[in-house]
Amino acid sequence: MSSPTHSANTGRIILHIGTGSFHRAHQAWYLHRLRESGNEHALDWSIAAGNIRSDMNPTHEALAAQNGMYTLETVTPDGVRAYEHIRSIQHVLPWSPDHAPLIECGASRTCRIISFTVTESGYYLDSRDRLDVSHPDIAADLDGARTTIYGVLAAILDARRRADGGPVTLQCCDNLRHNGEKFRAGFAEFLERRNLAELKRWVDEHTTTPSAMVDRITPRPTPDIRPHVLAATGFDDRCPVMGESFAQWVIEDDFIAGRPAWESAGAELVDSVLPYEEAKIRILNATHSCIAWAGTLAGFEYIHEGTGDAEIARFAGDYITQDVIPSLLPSPVDLPRYRDVVLERFGNPDIRDTNERVAADGFTKLSGFIVPTLRDCFARGASPSATALLPALFLAFLARWADGTLRIPYRDSLLDHQEIRAMLASEDPVAVFCADRRVWGELASDSRLVEAVRTASHSVNLWLAARHGVHNRK
Structure with missing residues (x-):
């Protein structure tokens, strides 16, 4: 000693x-x-x-x-x-x-x-x-x-x-x-x-x-x-x-x-850490992944860059406000304030957290961070359009990784790269993506899930096309 x-x-x-x-x-x-x-x-x-x-x-x-x-x-x-x-x-x-x-x-x-x-x-x-x-x-x-x-x-x-x-x-x-x-x-x-x-x-x-x-x-x-x-x-x-x-x-x-x-x-x-844990996982951890996937697609390297982008900030904010907060109420946590604090933290340029680090292991993060909110939305009869954007962003992220247009490597401990590429090469990648029980559990192949992710994927593709057009004009 x-x-x-x-x-x-x-x-x-x-x-x-x-x-x-x-x-x-x-x-x-x-x-x-x-x-x-x-x-x-x-x-x-x-x-x-x-x-x-x-x-x-x-x-x-x-x-x-x-x-x-x-x-x-x-x-x-x-x-x-x-x-x-x-x-x-x-x-x-x-x-x-x-x-x-x-x-x-x-x-x-x-x-x-x-x-x-x-x-x-x-x-x-x-x-x-x-x-x-x-x-x-x-x-x-x-x-x-x-x-x-x-x-x-x-x-x-x-x-x-x-x-x-x-x-x-x-x-x-x-x-x-x-x-x-x-x-x-x-x-x-x-x-x-x-x-x-x-x-x-x-x-x-x-x-x-x-x-x-x-x-x-x-x-x-x-x-x-x-x-x-x-x-x-x-x-x-x-x-x-x-x-x-x-x-x-x-x-x-x-x-x-x-x-x-x-x-x-x-x-x-x-007495119980559960409500605090749920708030952190669904608001902080899931939003971190959202910003990492979207930020990478937008050409950013760091989390704070994506957080400062108005469109990406809207993706994150809508996900929390429209779907997560209603799912977690009542809560001992001031959820709107926690949302604002989390986004402020992610915008800190001195932390320099990389998208590459946060974007990894996306299938595990979908299962642990995002599926619970989808499940809660369906249970109360609400459309999870804001939450469905997160797996749609991840699917677009994977597609660009597979075709070599993503600037960062991707690491995933749940699926091997050959399996991911086979999914993306299938006739209907969204349906195959939404059928994996390891990720979605009892929601796997649920028509509501497939429809929500398919609609969100269309929105993501339009967003990327618009950004690409803006960048080409610069």
Whole structure:
């Protein structure tokens, strides 16, 4: 461990696994705000941070050399930058192939929460949210390795059980729908397949896994952040982080061994995260995809460029206003305000989020982000014309990718490229597109869906023809 402000044997520790940019711009920032707030018990809590894999070692070593302190640069949609020295990481755990530092920390009674950011793919869940046992990493851990969050947590919690370390909360902090619930199901299946029945019983009785909705756009640090920090603060930070000024954290209040007073730092503690999660997925995530697909078709490279285009902004705004908001009411979220805030965030030119990144995995995003709103519209007898424009944009995006006129590559983990090309080469691509049950579920081949997407595709083609004509005249 690095030289901590508090001894590792005092206070209450959050062991966090995954010291990437998002954790340091989000969860660690929230605890820093709490520690700086003057809350009576805030300084009782600190973070011990470590990693499962060694690819973050250079950043992690820089963090250790700075005793866990680093600088967060935030930028508003108006371009106003602010700088904070974040000091909530009090213990930097060195990486080890056997993960002994993680196991020792997580087994200690002073550790009350084990949190993790391992990215959505780090949960190895298939399209039915079952553990993907065919993946080599999972197969290795089922044989006793420690390469995934499941294998490492099994080792940590078995050591904690043997040491009588007491109950502990397992807190997923990744952008995964129903994240606590899905992680717990995946972990339970992993323990069953490892024949760790005694450990599974202990986990069932001594852990909770609250779901949470996390939100802060945090791009990969670029080379200009370090000189920005030096110029603004006088500190030559070797591991600074940059993010937007907006941040949100909605957490189910289900902590079995105590928790920091997150609400004093601006987090929202709720009985159910579901309505907040639905608002984010349908408004933020689906709209992000809409702007990425439309923006790419219009010739833009970045999300903020498409957001600033009047026609594309109208596509996004109509989708939210006409279809999403009526589908989600009543809601504890001020949905019109949330819509406006999301679009303002997407228009931030300093974030420089690429269409290529956001446009990927479109079939998965259709299924998770967009189909629920289509389903709700049909259920209440409303025409989903604004929502149908999103899959129509995606279909046009795919068509231009297939004929080589799209300027960016396309990546999709659900379908292979040969299958996509066969769909587009069929006599009726819209009908084939709308027949895939993996994407549309019970709506597959529904005549209402086919008609809505076909009508929207015609509108998209007219829009593209008009834009092409304008560009030719310039």
